[in-house]
Amino acid sequence: MSPPAVPPASANKLNPPDPEWLERFAADFDGLCVSAFGGALADDARIALAVSGGADSMAMLLLAAAALPGRVVAATVDHGLRPEAAQEAAMVARVCALIGVPHATLSLAAPISGSNIQSQARAARYDALFAWMQQIDAAVLLTAHHADDQAETLLMRLNRAAGVAGLSGIRPVRFDSFPVLRPLLGWRREWLRMLTAASGAPWTEDPSNADPDHDRTRFRALLAGQKLLDPAALAQSAAHIAETNAALDAVVAQFWADRWSETGPQLRIGDLPREVQRRLVRRAIAETRDRHGIATPPFSSASNIESLLDALERGSGATQGGVMAVAESEFWTFRPAPPRRSH
Template structure:
């Protein structure tokens, strides 16, 4: 091993978990970054008794993609590492291609990992990728969370995504590959200025004269990541003081909430929405600011598939009926990706929202102390037009509604994982 390779290996190992998983996935496209990752990780894995598995996502967007995937097959075979090509056929020609391809890539990788008992996947993102991400988010006026960049580790659908090369530049990896006599593929889209990331790449090159480099921006992102973690912990503690949780809904103490710094107020509201409606793209900042104002003024509003419902000095945050109006499931299945409703066998039973049709049939719902809007989107058991049960609205009738396995405890959900 050359001295250069040894430094790269040490840098990568320092950003991996102290104890490597016994089975570790590696996403390899055939580009220089991921090829270098595979070669270096293979050395680390062999020395620590970890078994590697390689996956290549073929998006099928270029005629050469199948040939490139085959090159990775041969590379993995030469290392005696199992390989599988994952094909994406979901592009319809509409929407943001890069975003849809990215989402498909992560979905295919996590499905592959779970089917192969792999709990972590290493990705080939570099310091350059981190710096480009920083510049793109800077252009969108992102805050601390956005500018803290890509995390070193992130849990996604039960699989941990690892980015051990965020401290390594593309140039250093190319030098390593050249010294090893290794081959890699240059994606022509990496020169296409129609894509924002390529524009950011060019801008980063132009900033070199100011001393702004991939390494310096990566350090800035890491500093902001530490600031983000501190904010998350303060937000978590603040949420414990100003919120209570009842059957999946969150109730805010408005006065205590208004005493918090505005950034923490925003984070609490975004966290509530993510916990109730699911963690997708967070609401836009102007929507969050309007929701903060609604809490201050004690008026109702909607945000991200949730409702803010005022009640005296409280503000309830719950699922919005319109967001789940067409959601149905069989008993025991996940409803709204959040609830598991189960009970005695009832032929033809289906889970759907309680709604305006069902709530009047529960005569004592007011005894729960919740506004009616909070109960409308709660899960209920129906047989045709007959209401069998509404566990969260006080009408159990032998049924129960539990949060689905994997749903985080509310207050712990404010911390990045």
């Protein structure tokens, strides 16, 4: 893709995106809606955008405003971590005013501190966005994750020995408090920068994107400094892995329906492939925790359960996530773990 030949934008007007780019964005957005909802959103559905002020999110703002006129609202989250953030949010607000998009600047419910700042900021950002969406009755949230983000994510997770679910990368559709759609996962970072520049819109550079203390920054530099790996191809591979993961989920759902018994409760899965066992056991643990209100220790669909699977395959058992799993004949049973004895 190449930027359209356009005259410079004025201070009071931005150049619209090229029609070819708009057509592609509309097609990508419609495809995600079909995937997420089985069809298009209602014509009066309000579409929320998370716009940080970076070139990628500004491109999404320009594309969505032009492709979905009158339906888009935008928000910028000020995490309270940098003094420049307020000015950056004000810049986004000015661009939104130029193109007729309502804008809100959101602050966090509580300050961020301590370790793993990026992870905390991400969770707090989504909390703030979802609370805002509820107030304005928005139907869906769009974020500006793109193909280069996807390539970086795939490499990071390969380096952490992730399984199929982790290697699926950034999901095009995610269901949380509200549906989250990522219509730019097939777009390269350089295309989005060209689009924003061609419009005449300003953008900001987050200094954390150049901080070598972050894994993503190092993998971004690795990709930028070589010509062997193609980020677009890596992103497409992540999409193929995501399809495989979805197919496995469907297979596992069928085995769950056939082999999970409330009596016990127990699973008959010793004869199944390890990956299917892994997913069924995680689901059995989650089901047992929910049923008995077990909140600690923490457990998630990404928890490592390899030692538990090894024990079950040996015909014994172990405890994970507050649940005791035991191999009994051809069945694996799941019960709340007994309380630990105090000494």
